[in-house]
Amino acid sequence: MSTQVFYFVATLSILFSLMVIFAKNPIHSVLYLILTFFTFTVHYVLLNAQFLAVVNFIVYMGAIMVLFLFVLMLLNLNKDTEPSKSPLIKIVGVIAGGCLIVTLIGSLKAASISSPLILKNPGLGLVENLGKELFGPFLLPFELSSLLLLAAMVGAVLLSKRDEVEA
Amino acid sequence: MENLTTQMAGVPLNHYIYLSAIIFTIGVIGVLTRRNAIVIFMSVELMLNAVNLLLTAFSVHSNDPSGQVFVFFIMALAAAEVAVGLAIIVMVYRNTKSIDINVLNRLKW
Numbered sequence: 001m002s003t004q005v006f007y008f009v010a011t012l013s014i015l016f017s018l019m020v021i022f023a024k025n026p027i028h029s030v031l032y033l034i035l036t037f038f039t040f041t042v043h044y045v046l047l048n049a050q051f052l053a054v055v056n057f058i059v060y061m062g063a064i065m066v067l068f069l070f071v072l073m074l075l076n077l078n079k080d081t082e083p084s085k086s087p088l089i090k091i092v093g094v095i096a097g098g099c100l101i102v103t104l105i106g107s108l109k110a111a112s113i114s115s116p117l118i119l120k121n122p123g124l125g126l127v128e129n130l131g132k133e134l135f136g137p138f139l140l141p142f143e144l145s146s147l148l149l150l151a152a153m154v155g156a157v158l159l160s161k162r163d164e165v166e167a
Numbered sequence: 168m169e170n171l172t173t174q175m176a177g178v179p180l181n182h183y184i185y186l187s188a189i190i191f192t193i194g195v196i197g198v199l200t201r202r203n204a205i206v207i208f209m210s211v212e213l214m215l216n217a218v219n220l221l222l223t224a225f226s227v228h229s230n231d232p233s234g235q236v237f238v239f240f241i242m243a244l245a246a247a248e249v250a251v252g253l254a255i256i257v258m259v260y261r262n263t264k265s266i267d268i269n270v271l272n273r274l275k276w
Contacts, residue, residue: 021197093199152247159254
């Protein structure tokens with residue numbers, strides 16, 4: 001029964017991500033992207049990666065998508081002002097993507113790994129296990145990522161500040 | 168939850184790879200065909216998420232928590248990237264009154 005849940009959610013993921021690409025209005029794109037991320041959260045729950053499910057829910061669907069929506073509303077782009085690319089470029093883009101997926105799936109066929117996914121350790125994705133990993137062998141990258149976030153915050157404020165000297 | 172994940176044994180690893188490949192390709196097509204800078208940015212997010220899902224699936228497959236730690240770092244990196252990128256887009260909009268990327272082709276010269 002649960003495998004059918006996976007296939008249902010996977011279909012929804014593909015559908016919503018296609019809608020992200022093909023929606024004319026950028027606001028609709030953001031809303032479909034939120035739905036796509038929600039289906040990804042369901043995938044994480046199905047894989048019993050509960051920590052990642054919660055982080056995906058809070059960080060992606062909460063913080064990042066609010067940032068996208070905020071910028072879209074700030075720039076007042078909620079109308080179809082976007083001139084679409086020429087049909088030739090669109091067709092070439094879709095063909096290039098099709099070539100990419102054919103290559104990926106073809107190489108996967110050559111590799112032939114199809115063993116079913118078995119959760120050997122049920123506590124693999126829980127907070128306790130990941131916390132021990134994160135604050136043990138990965139302590140230095142963890143602290144460096146805090147530096148990265150600080151630098152990104154300072155950079156974002158500096159970039160979006162109006163430059164009084166030139167203006 | 169316990170009951171649910173024990174039933175997950177039926178899904179082959181292949182199908183996770185197919186799903187991630189398809190969603191990654193959708194992201195690539197979005198980058199190639201759209202002109203709105205914010206939609207291109209969203210396509211990049213889509214690609215990052217496809218990779219995240221694949222890393223998690225392989226982490227479960229090989230019973231190694233390092234993969235999920237990598238996903239956590241990718242999420243932190245994506246947050247930083249979105250903050251800086253959207254600031255750049257706001258600045259571009261302020262200077263050119265448009266977020267059409269074809270306006271920006273003078274960066275080539």
